[in-house]
Each structure stands twice: as structure tokens, then as C-alpha cells.
Amino acid sequence: MSDFKSFLKSGHTPTLFAAFFYFDFCFAVWVLNGAMAPFISETFNLTPAQKGFMISVPILAGALMRFPLGVLAQYIGRKNAALVEMSLIMMALIGGYFFISSYDHVLAMGVLLGIAGASFGVALSLGSGWYPPRYKGLAMGIAGAGNSGTVLAVLFAPPLAMKFGWQAVYGLAAICMLAPFLVMIFLAKEPPDIERQSFRQHIACLFEKDGWAFSLIYVVTFGGFIGLASFLPTYFYDQFKVTKVEAGQLTMLAALMGSAVRVVGGYVSDRIGGINTLSAVLVVVAVCLVLCGLAGGSLVATTLLFMLCFAAFGAGNGALFQLVPLRWPLATAVAGSMIGEIGALGGGFIPNAMGMSKQYLGTYFWGFAAFAAMALAMLVMLRVMQIRWTRTWAEKGGRARTA
Numbered sequence: 001m002s003d004f005k006s007f008l009k010s011g012h013t014p015t016l017f018a019a020f021f022y023f024d025f026c027f028a029v030w031v032l033n034g035a036m037a038p039f040i041s042e043t044f045n046l047t048p049a050q051k052g053f054m055i056s057v058p059i060l061a062g063a064l065m066r067f068p069l070g071v072l073a074q075y076i077g078r079k080n081a082a083l084v085e086m087s088l089i090m091m092a093l094i095g096g097y098f099f100i101s102s103y104d105h106v107l108a109m110g111v112l113l114g115i116a117g118a119s120f121g122v123a124l125s126l127g128s129g130w131y132p133p134r135y136k137g138l139a140m141g142i143a144g145a146g147n148s149g150t151v152l153a154v155l156f157a158p159p160l161a162m163k164f165g166w167q168a169v170y171g172l173a174a175i176c177m178l179a180p181f182l183v184m185i186f187l188a189k190e191p192p193d194i195e196r197q198s199f200r201q202h203i204a205c206l207f208e209k210d211g212w213a214f215s216l217i218y219v220v221t222f223g224g225f226i227g228l229a230s231f232l233p234t235y236f237y238d239q240f241k242v243t244k245v246e247a248g249q250l251t252m253l254a255a256l257m258g259s260a261v262r263v264v265g266g267y268v269s270d271r272i273g274g275i276n277t278l279s280a281v282l283v284v285v286a287v288c289l290v291l292c293g294l295a296g297g298s299l300v301a302t303t304l305l306f307m308l309c310f311a312a313f314g315a316g317n318g319a320l321f322q323l324v325p326l327r328w329p330l331a332t333a334v335a336g337s338m339i340g341e342i343g344a345l346g347g348g349f350i351p352n353a354m355g356m357s358k359q360y361l362g363t364y365f366w367g368f369a370a371f372a373a374m375a376l377a378m379l380v381m382l383r384v385m386q387i388r389w390t391r392t393w394a395e396k397g398g399r400a401r402t403a
Contacts, residue, residue: 007138011130016142018180018188019127022082023146025180026119028153029089029173033058033110034230034351035157035251038237038244039166044103048238052355054103055230056348057110062117063344069118070125070336077190078126082119086181089116090174097171109170117226117344120144121336124321128332129191133400134270136325141266141318148259150229151252158233158248193332210327213385214320215339217278219346220285220375221316224309227350229255232306235354235364240299250303258310258317265318273397274323275386281316282379285309286372293368319398326394326401 033040034055041051073081092112100109127143128136160169232254236247269277288309295301321336328335354367390396 007131007135010132010135011128011139012189012191014187015130015189015191016127016139018184019123019143020146021183022086022126022180023119023123023143024149024152025146025177026086026089026116026123027147027149029093029116029149029177030058030062030113031150031153031226031230032113032157032169032173033106035153035233035248036161036166036169037230037234038247039158039161040106041234043166044106046103048355048359049352050103050355051234052231052351052353054106054110055234055351056227057107058113058117059226059230059344059351060348061111061114063114063341063348065114065118066121066341066344067338070121070338073122073125078122078129079184079188079190081122082126082184082188083181085115085119085122086177086184090177090181093170093174093177097167097174100167100170120340120344121338124336125332126188126191128325129193130189133325133329134402136322136400138263138266138270140321140325141263144266144317144321145259145262147225147262147314147317148256150226150255151259154229154233154248154251154255158245162245210385210389211335211338212342213381214324214327214335215342216346217282217378217382218317218320218339218343219349220282220371220378221278221313221320222340222343223346223349224285224289224371224375225255225258225313225317225347226344227347228306228310228313229258230347231351231354236299238358239296239364240302242299250299253303254306254310257307258314261311261314262318265315266322267318268315269319269322269398270400273395273399274319275382275389275394275398277319277322277398278316278382279379281312281319282375282382284312285316286375286379288312289368289372289375293365293372296364323389323394323398326398327389 037055069081092115096109124140124143128139131139157169232251233247236242236250288305292305324336325332353370354364357367358364395401
């Protein structure tokens with residue numbers, strides 16, 4: 001408890017809260033199409049492959065928008081960048097409420113929802129910018145726990161869609177976005193760790209091995225989280241024939257685990273090291289994914305396995321972003337945006353892999369198996385890369401250097 005009090009005193013709590021709140025609502029908007037996928041699929045009579053592609057579009061669009069927003073934040077400030085982004089999100093949601101009438105329109109709306117997915121790097125950098133290196137893992141974990149917005153989307157969007165129609169949910173979401181917008185205006189303060197670098201310096205991390213190593217690991221931890229969180233309502237609805245609302249509630253149980261444990265992942269990584277934490281996470285993810293594919297006949301077993309898998313995803317996300325500010329202390333926002341961009345692109349792999357597996361092989365198992373194999377490949381890469389990391393910029397296991 002005393003250590004947590006020291007953490008609170010070392011930074012600016014209102015800004016950390018504003019960053020969390022901003023990311024939470026943006027994340028909810030980002031996964032709206034996934035949360036409402038059973039309704040949208042029924043309206044347009046979509047095939048499994050079409051469902052997977054529709055769910056992946058916001059994920060892919062959000063990934064591609066992250067790096068430009070991260071760069072913009074370096075020039076106009078992270079707080080201002082967040083306000084600009086939320087203004088665009090509200091306009092996009094209003095457009096979705098009035099103009100969607102076909103599957104192509106849903107895909108176009110998915111691109112616009114991707115604006116919300118660009119918030120990740122800015123939110124984490126804004127929230128952790130006031131904190132010293134030894135507390136950045138925890139600060140990023142708290143800000144990053146805004147991925148609990150998935151819980152809001154899958155819990156509230158289905159019953160609202162049932163009562164008012166799924167298109168009306170876009171309009172309601174636009175109104176809700178006013179809350180984080182106002183919180184950001186009145187509570188957040190731009191952190192003092194201003195990154196004054198040229199554009200060439202900003203993009204330098206794109207050409208480093210470490211940047212790509214982090215990005216590929218994040219494909220598993222965050223890509224797995226966002227990809228599965230978006231696809232699970234469809235999976236539960238199709239595989240177990242539950243109602244659309246029940247599918248959202250079951251998804252909520254898994255997503256809640258991932259969001260809550262993210263903070264724990266950052267906290268534990270500050271103490272035992274992000275490398276050690278990530279190693280354990282990748283093993284748990286691979287095992288859980290294979291077992292999820294094999295447990296397709298049991299709703300209870302599948303739900304419990306997804307909860308464990310998402311807990312591992314959350315811990316892995318917290319662990320990885322404990323390492324990012326250690327590796328790039330003067331370019332955390334841009335490095336985080338770049339890593340988040342590649343990681344979120346990986347999230348687009350899961351819905352498509354699951355949809356293709358179901359449509360052409362008659363089972364979802366091979367979609368799970370493919371992602372489990374990727375997790376094991378990333379574990380091997382991590383154990384190789386950590387040898388150099390612990391000799392240059394991190395202590396053994398991935399802890400922050402004290403000197």
C-alpha cells in the first residue's frame with residue numbers, strides 16, 4: 001500500500017485517469033461492429049468469411065491510423081491530439097447512425113471506427129508521461145486497462161441493439177463520447193517529457209530489430225485480445241447457439257479478465273521483469289488457444305479457457321509496455337504507436353482466420369491452432385532477443401536499470 005501511495009505521489013493522477021477514460025471509450029467504439037456482429041450478420045445474411053472480414057476492418061484501420069496520430073501528438077501535444085481524435089470519432093458515429101444501409105456501408109463504417117483504435121499510443125504516453133521509469137509499467141498498465149472498453153461494448157451494445165436497432169447504437173455512442181472529451185479538457189495536463197525530435201528521428205524505431213521484435217510479440221498479446229474480443233460474440237452465437245445478448249455477456253467475462261490483469265501485468269513486470277512475464281504469458285496463450293479449439297462442444301469449458309487466455313493477453317500487454325519506455329525513453333509515444341500499429345494489424349488476422357477456417361474446413365479449430373503456433377514462435381524469438389536486451393538496456397529478466 002505504501003508503495004502504491006508513492007506511485008500516486010510521483011505523478012499526476014488526474015491525467016492518468018483522463019488517459020484511462022479516453023482510451024476506455026475509444027476502445028468501446030473501436031469494437032462496436034464486433035459486438036453487434038450477430039445483428040449485422042443477420043441483417044445482411046453474411047457468410048462466415050464475410051463476418052470475419054467485417055470484424056477485421058476496424059482493427060486493421062485502427063492499426064494503420066495509430067502511427068500518424070502518434071507523430072501528430074509530438075507536434076501538437078498528446079492532450080490536443082486526443083481531443084482532435086475524439087471530435088473525429090463523434091462525427092463518424094453520427095454519420096454511421098444516419099447513412100448505413102448495406103454491407104459495403106458497414107465496411108466503410110468499420111474504417112471510420114478505426115479512428116478510435118488509433119488512441120492507444122497517445123493514451124499510454126499521456127498517462128505515463130508524468131511518472132518516473134520505475135513506475136511507468138504500472139502507469140501504462142492503468143492507462144492501458146482502458147481496453148476494458150471492450151466490456152462496455154459487448155455488455156451494452158447487444159441489448160441496446162435489440163431494443164432500438166443496431167444502427168441506433170452508433171448515435172448513442174456518439175453522445176457517450178462527450179464524457180471522455182470533457183474529462184480530457186478539464187483534468188488532463190500535458191506531461192513534461194516532451195519529445196522534441198525530427199520526423200526522421202521519430203521513424204527511426206521502424207528500422208530497428210527491437211522495434212519489430214516488440215511488434216511481433218504484440219501481435220500475439222494485443223492482436224489476440226482485440227481480434228478475439230471482436231470475434232467472440234460471433235463465435236459464441238454460431239458455435240453454441242446462445243442468444244445475441246448472451247453471446248455479448250460471455251464475451252464480457254473474457255474481456256474483463258484481459259482488462260483487469262493488464263494492470264497486474266505492468267505491476268509484476270516492474271518487479272520480476274517484462275521478459276520473464278512475457279515468457280510465461282506466451283506459453284499460457286498457446287496452450288489455451290489449442291484447448292479452446294478442442295473444447296468446442298462445451299460452453300462452460302470454452303468460457304473458462306477464454307477467461308484464462310484473456311488474462312494472459314492482458315498480463316502480456318502490460319509486460320510489453322513496461323519494456324517500451326526502457327528501450328525508447330525519449331520516443332515512447334511514437335515507439336508505442338508503431339508497436340501498437342503492427343500489433344493491431346495482427347488482430348485482423350484472427351477474425352479472418354476463424355472465418356476462413358469455418359467456411360472452408362468446417363471447424364474453427366484451425367484458426368485457433370494457427371494463432372497458437374504464432375505464440376510459440378514469438379516465445380522462441382523472445383528468448384533469443386533477451387540475451388542482447390539484458391546486456392544493453394535492461395536488467396536481468398527485463399527490469400528497469402536503477403543507475
